[in-house]
Amino acid sequence: EPEVTQTPSHQVTQMGQEVILRCVPISNHLYFYWYRQILGQKVEFLVSFYNNEISEKSEIFDDQFSVERPDGSNFTLKIRSTKLEDSAMYFCASSEGTGATDTQYFGPGTRLTVL
């Protein structure tokens, strides 16, 4: 069964550094998402992406964040200058559509640790 994959599984970085988290969505999916989960807190929506544009973003997704689909398979989340509070598990998801039966399929996550 097709799966969403994410790399790396764990990223450690210094505060102020840029990080890029990578995702390979399921190949025939058109909608892509990033969520994050700070340890001990809820999974929170960051951004959705469709047709090479951001379709929705949360208040968390400020100018420090950007997303890109650089080629036909990858979907990336870039954090320009990481802060301690960016430490979290970041989940990528994809879906074929947005209807009632369109499931968002999640990747295993990237654990980001900012020191």
Place this chain on the structure above:
Amino acid sequence: AQTVTQSQPEMSVQEAETVTLSCTYDTSESDYYLFWYKQPPSRQMILVIRQEAYKQQNATENRFSVNFQKAAKSFSLKISDSQLGDAAMYFCAYRSARNGNKLVFGAGTILRVKS
């Protein structure tokens, strides 16, 4: 804004018995979808079951069923004949049918299955 509340941080069930996980939500919308996702340890979230708000009939998927009470804004998950493989974190989630595609998650319930 929509919110999802899971009031049980942790639940335990004996193998082969039945357990019910609670979820309540708050929304002013009439058209939406509700989901239960399962996240086994160190694995990605997978969809267990979904419910469309316009459907009165409760969704069922094999041993998993929901009790959807729209007026009470309640969406509980019942797991029958619990198996060791059911042990996981379970997340309840809400998605609007008309205003964006983001999932709004509850805090999760850890389910432990005893043999």
